[in-house]
Amino acid sequence: xxxxxxxxxxxxxxxTRHRRLxxxxxxxxxxxxxxxxAGFLCHFGVVIEGDPVVVPTVYGSDGENLYFHGSVAxxxxxxxxxxxxxVTVTHVDGLVLAxxxxxxxxxxxxxxxxxVPRLLTDAQEKLEGLRCLTEQAAPGQWxxxxxxxxxxxxATSLLAVSLREASVKIRTGAPxxxxxxxxxxxxxxxxxxxxxxxxxxxxxxxxxxxxxPPRHIAARSxxxxx
Amino acid sequence: xxxxxxxxxxxxxxxTRHRRLxxxxxxxxxxxxxxxxAGFLCHFGVVIEGDPVVVPTVYGSDGENLYFHGSVAxxxxxxxxxxxxxVTVTHVDGLVLAxxxxxxxxxxxxxxxxxVPRLLTDAQEKLEGLRCLTEQAAPGQWxxxxxxxxxxxxATSLLAVSLREASVKIRTGAPxxxxxxxxxxxxxxxxxxxxxxxxxxxxxxxxxxxxxPPRHIAARSxxxxx
Numbered sequence: 145x146x147x148x149x150x151x152x153x154x155x156x157x158x159x160t161r162h163r164r165l166x167x168x169x170x171x172x173x174x175x176x177x178x179x180x181x182a183g184f185l186c187h188f189g190v191v192i193e194g195d196p197v198v199v200p201t202v203y204g205s206d207g208e209n210l211y212f213h214g215s216v217a218x219x220x221x222x223x224x225x226x227x228x229x230x231v232t233v234t235h236v237d238g239l240v241l242a243x244x245x246x247x248x249x250x251x252x253x254x255x256x257x258x259x260v261p262r263l264l265t266d267a268q269e270k271l272e273g274l275r276c277l278t279e280q281a282a283p284g285q286w287x288x289x290x291x292x293x294x295x296x297x298x299a300t301s302l303l304a305v306s307l308r309e310a311s312v313k314i315r316t317g318a319p320x321x322x323x324x325x326x327x328x329x330x331x332x333x334x335x336x337x338x339x340x341x342x343x344x345x346x347x348x349x350x351x352x353x354x355x356x357p358p359r360h361i362a363a364r365s366x367x368x369x370x
Numbered sequence: 371x372x373x374x375x376x377x378x379x380x381x382x383x384x385x386t387r388h389r390r391l392x393x394x395x396x397x398x399x400x401x402x403x404x405x406x407x408a409g410f411l412c413h414f415g416v417v418i419e420g421d422p423v424v425v426p427t428v429y430g431s432d433g434e435n436l437y438f439h440g441s442v443a444x445x446x447x448x449x450x451x452x453x454x455x456x457v458t459v460t461h462v463d464g465l466v467l468a469x470x471x472x473x474x475x476x477x478x479x480x481x482x483x484x485x486v487p488r489l490l491t492d493a494q495e496k497l498e499g500l501r502c503l504t505e506q507a508a509p510g511q512w513x514x515x516x517x518x519x520x521x522x523x524x525a526t527s528l529l530a531v532s533l534r535e536a537s538v539k540i541r542t543g544a545p546x547x548x549x550x551x552x553x554x555x556x557x558x559x560x561x562x563x564x565x566x567x568x569x570x571x572x573x574x575x576x577x578x579x580x581x582x583p584p585r586h587i588a589a590r591s592x593x594x595x596x
Contacts, residue, residue, distance in 0.1 A: 159421075185462055185476065187413035189422035195453075196415035196422050197385075200460040200480050227421075234426040236411055238569070241587060244516040245504050246526075250411065254426050278471050282562070290470040290552055300472075322576030326516055332583050333576075336508070337569030338595055343464070347560040350548030357558045361467060369564055 148173065148207035150308060159258050160311035170312040179233055179255045179312065180205040182370050184281035188212065189230040203231065204276030209304040210257060211264075211273040231257040231305060235370040238337040242319035243326035251335060253314045259305040267294075273302040284360025340369040374399065374433035376534060385484050386537035396538040405459055405481045405538065406431040408596050410507035414438065415456040429457065430502030435530040436483060437490075437499040444527055457483040457531060461596040464563040468545035469552035475541065477561060483536045487529040493520075499528040510586025566595040 154160065154171045162169030170176075186203045189196055204211040210231060233255045240249040264270045271292070278286045292300065319333045342364040345357040356362075380386065380397045388395030396402075412429045415422055430437040436457060459481045466475040490496045497518070504512045518526065545559045568590040571583040582588075 159423075185460065185478075187415075187424050187426075187458055187460070189413075189415045189424035189456075191417050191420065191422050194417065195385075195484070196417050196424075196456045198413050198415035198422075198424050198456045198458040198482065200413075200458060200478065202476060230415075230422045230424045232413055232424040232426060234411065234413070238572075239508055241508060241511060241571075242515065244518070244522075245500065245512065246516075246518050246522040248504060248508070248511065248515070250428060250507070252411075252426065256424065258421070274471065278474060281476070282465055282467060282474070285467065285474065286471065289468065289474070289557060290472075290555060292470070292472050296470075296472040318572075318574040318576065322574045327576065329516060330578075330581060331515060332571075332573070332581050332587070334571050334573040334583065336571050336587055336590060338566055339569050340564055340566045343563030343565050345467075345558075345560050345562050346464075346544075347558070348544040348548045350544070350553065351559055352556075355556060355558050357560065361558070361562055364562060 148177065148307065150208060154310055154312065155308070157309055160256070160309060162311070162313070168313045168315050170314055172312070175312050175314065176255050176307065176310050177205070177207055179235065179253045180210070182235055182253070183233050186210075186231050186233045189232070191227060202277060202281055203233070204273065204278070204280040205307070206276050207307065209306055211276050212261070212303045212305070213274070213277060213300055226260060228258055228260055229305060236338050237316070238335045240315075240319050240335055241333055243321045243329050243331045243333050247319050247321045249315065249319070251315050251317070255310055255312050257305060257307060257310045259309060261303040261305050264302040264304060267297060270297055270300065270302045273304065274300065282361070284358065288358055288360065342367055342369055374403065374533065376434060380536055380538065381534070383535055386482070386535060388537070388539070394539045394541050396540055398538070401540065402481050402533065402536050402538050403431070403433060405461065405479045406436070408461055408479070409459050412457050412459045415458070417453060428503060428507055429459070430499065430504070430506040431533070432502050433533065435532055437502050438487070438529045438531070439500065439503060439526055452486060454484055454486055455531060462564050463542070464561045466541075466545050466561055467559055469547045469555050469557045469559050473545050473547045475545070477541050477543070479540045481536055481538050483531060483533060485531040485535060487531050490528040490530060493523060496523055496526065496528045499530065500526065508587070510584065514584055514586065568593055568595055
């Protein structure tokens with residue numbers, strides 16, 4: 145969990161106000177941070193020549209900003225500098241299997257962040273952004289792997305998007321037709337959970353014998369992701 | 371796997387041509403279908419008042435079309451009828467942990483579909499779309515749960531998006547700095563796999579005793595999703 149200077153309650157804007165399924169909406173910045181902290185992959189939406197493009201990419205979050213690099217940075221920059229992007233992070237927790245098809249659904253935690261990306265130009269800020277991105281996906285790697293040199297840093301585009309404007313939706317629990325007329329049908333209903341787990345590290349075939357995975361990687365095996 | 375009437379090779383359009391990381395691009399419709407078949411959740415991108423909105427939602431695929439319902443249908447329809455949407459489905463298979471931070475990456479399978487949604491109005495076609503959506507997430511449920519009645523069907527918006535124009539990207543395998551100068555650093559490198567697994571069914575607390583989960587649900591426990 146990060147310690148952000150941003151307000152604890154998410155601001156309601158035209159974009160983030162919860163219109164449908166209001167009971168699934170949250171304005172708690174702590175829930176936003178928990179969703180971001182639990183993942184490392186997002187879907188990054190930009191408008192290119194009037195049409196939407198949704199690119200899967202990794203992110204880093206420091207509680208104030210999201211950081212992005214690579215193709216997403218180049219696409220969103222080339223497309224339209226100063227344009228708003230929408231970044232969505234979703235964790236699927238299970239299928240909600242109701243008595244009726246109509247009441248079927250998904251248990252999930254999702255955050256949508258809206259903002260105008262800022263291109264990082266300062267070398268120190270770029271390094272910090274890369275550290276954040278690296279540690280988000282693989283905590284411990286920044287101190288373990290070889291850090292970017294000046295040439296690599298120059299070849300990397302990095303974007304920051306503020307976490308100021310965001311919308312959070314969460315659904316948990318059982319189906320909702322357990323106290324309605326369909327309960328009499330005697331059909332099984334409940335949740336089928338979906339769990340993401342880190343597997344055992346698979347060494348690069350080119351790695352010489354005798355180099356074992358470091359603890360910060362090996363210790364993740366069998367633990368839950370998301 | 372579906373048996374589509376669409377060409378086995380995906381067409382290269384301005385949008386789907388692989389510009390970056392070309393070695394990760396695929397024009398094989400079979401790979402597109404495999405990625406769609408392995409999931410049920412997508413990120414649906416629309417343009418609303420000039421800005422992108424990326425909504426997580428469930429889909430169904432019959433090999434020719436993707437089907438969507440609910441808020442996505444209403445949003446994309448209200449926003450701009452006749453406008454193109456971008457639908458992205460991503461499976462994350464693992465972290466690629468290289469010797470250098472610069473070469474870190476993600477093993478993934480991803481499909482981006484571009485198309486103009488078509489609103490389904492015919493009741494039979496809507497039912498077929500709902501069946502496809504339901505069976506995508508929970509195979510067997512269409513014949514098990516209570517099917518939509520006329521009122522529910524009328525209350526459901528359903529969209530179809532053709533699978534004609536799509537872009538597929540896949541990355542597998544080890545990091546790529548095993549035969550470069552960084553190999554001499556003696557840093558562990560490899561892949562940390564990420565696996566999604568279905569858990570044990572959790573009965574709705576309101577379910578009377580003695581109703582067991584049906585085989586098509588119980589049999590998924592412990593099997594891989596994605």
